[in-house]
Amino acid sequence: MAKIELCNITKRFGSLTALDDINIEVKDKEFFVLFGPAGAGKTTILKVIAGIEFPEVGEVKINDKNVNYVEPAKRNVSMVFENYALYPHLSIYDNIASPMRSPLYKKDEETIKKEVQRVASMMKIDHLLDRLPSQVSNGQRQRTALGRCLVREPNVFLMDEPIAHLDAKLRHFMRAELKEMQSSFDTTTIYVTHDYMEALSLGDRIAIINEGKILQIGTGDEVYLTPANEFVAKFIGEPEINLFDIELVKQDGMLYALMLGQETGYAIEKDVSDVIESGGYQNVRIGLRGNDLTFSFKQEDASYIEGKVYSVEPIGNKTILVIDVNGQLLRLVAPNDLKANLDEQIFVKIKMERAMFFNADDHKYIYRHNQAELLGVE
Numbered sequence: 001m002a003k004i005e006l007c008n009i010t011k012r013f014g015s016l017t018a019l020d021d022i023n024i025e026v027k028d029k030e031f032f033v034l035f036g037p038a039g040a041g042k043t044t045i046l047k048v049i050a051g052i053e054f055p056e057v058g059e060v061k062i063n064d065k066n067v068n069y070v071e072p073a074k075r076n077v078s079m080v081f082e083n084y085a086l087y088p089h090l091s092i093y094d095n096i097a098s099p100m101r102s103p104l105y106k107k108d109e110e111t112i113k114k115e116v117q118r119v120a121s122m123m124k125i126d127h128l129l130d131r132l133p134s135q136v137s138n139g140q141r142q143r144t145a146l147g148r149c150l151v152r153e154p155n156v157f158l159m160d161e162p163i164a165h166l167d168a169k170l171r172h173f174m175r176a177e178l179k180e181m182q183s184s185f186d187t188t189t190i191y192v193t194h195d196y197m198e199a200l201s202l203g204d205r206i207a208i209i210n211e212g213k214i215l216q217i218g219t220g221d222e223v224y225l226t227p228a229n230e231f232v233a234k235f236i237g238e239p240e241i242n243l244f245d246i247e248l249v250k251q252d253g254m255l256y257a258l259m260l261g262q263e264t265g266y267a268i269e270k271d272v273s274d275v276i277e278s279g280g281y282q283n284v285r286i287g288l289r290g291n292d293l294t295f296s297f298k299q300e301d302a303s304y305i306e307g308k309v310y311s312v313e314p315i316g317n318k319t320i321l322v323i324d325v326n327g328q329l330l331r332l333v334a335p336n337d338l339k340a341n342l343d344e345q346i347f348v349k350i351k352m353e354r355a356m357f358f359n360a361d362d363h364k365y366i367y368r369h370n371q372a373e374l375l376g377v378e
């Protein structure tokens with residue numbers, strides 16, 4: 001059990017700044033997710049905590065104690081690497097057992113056997129214990145690496161994309177297992193992924209990282225509903241959020257959004273227009289997720305905007321429907337049995353009450369309607 005803190009961490013590799021003034025406080029027993037694109041710096045953060053990489057600037061603290069000069073083995077962290085890092089000459093059994101045979105955390109063989117059996121059955125590799133890593137599949141190697149990480153009771157689990165190489169079904173299963181483990185383990189976990197579903201479903205909180213910088217730290221709801229900027233908004237969610245410029249028009253004391261080549265403006269909710277006006281924002285962009293728009297093949301009422309079907313992409317239990325409205329492509333979530341022809345006439349309705357507003361000048365988030373209620377804060 002441990003609280004982990006990174007204070008003003010900067011890590012360089014030659015001229016490349018891999019981590020740029022990173023500040024994170026992971027609470028005791030928290031499941032904390034590091035989420036970002038390739039090369040963002042996620043693995044480097046784990047290595048700095050583990051003591052495998054040393055930052056040029058800043059402090060790493062475990063339970064309020066600076067561990068910058070504590071060697072990796074003595075930090076009592078358990079790390080699972082994306083590339084497994086198994087001992088090739090040891091059986092799956094001995095690989096999983098290895099942390100319990102190290103001089104620092106030694107257990108008796110009876111305890112080791114029980115623990116290996118428990119973890120191997122959880123990972124569904126109990127029939128492979130006699131094999132060498134070269135005699136099992138990639139997914140099975142990945143589960144061995146995860147199992148080896150779980151046999152100890154460390155201060156913190158550091159997991160680098162531990163289920164990235166599993167097939168979709170097994171990944172889904174392991175995600176549920178990890179979630180279950182999280183509640184029973186009582187151990188702080190820092191988990192790297194670039195899969196947003198994994199981030200949202202597992203993380204108590206998520207840090208979104210890009211180019212060595214933290215863009216936002218928050219709960220799944222916070223980063224999904226109120227992304228700190230357009231990058232975060234685009235990076236989380238499928239299909240990608242629709243983002244486009246609007247023109248603000250004031251009439252009879254009300255603020256309207258002119259958009260998508262329409263002549264009539266869309267009323268902006270009062271709480272949102274208050275924030276826009278008091279902040280003096282002139283250039284504003286709007287963000288609408290695929291569920292924040294609906295469609296119909298007939299013009300139900302004047303609020304429906306005419307467009308044409310641009311593409312239809314079924315993805316399992318839903319369809320991504322792309323509609324061209326005056327040259328602006330809008331991505332919508334539609335039912336999986338949708339029948340639509342390319343270029344067919346279609347009408348879109350925008351749920352303005354669900355729109356997010358961004359500052360077009362710096363691409364930072366401004367506000368959305370009912371924000372406090374949505375986030376469950378007073």
Ligand SMILES: Nc1ncnc2c1ncn2[C@@H]1O[C@H](COP(=O)(O)OP(=O)(O)OP(=O)(O)O)[C@@H](O)[C@H]1O
Binds near residue numbers: 041
């Ligand atoms: N040992 C190293 N020497 C030089 N550059 C490195 C080293 N380790 C990492 N980097 C660079 O630092 C940056 C951050 O790398 P890091 O592995 O932390 O990213 P990541 O977010 O984990 O990416 P991925 O999702 O691809 O694993 C990258 O540009 C990477 O090329």
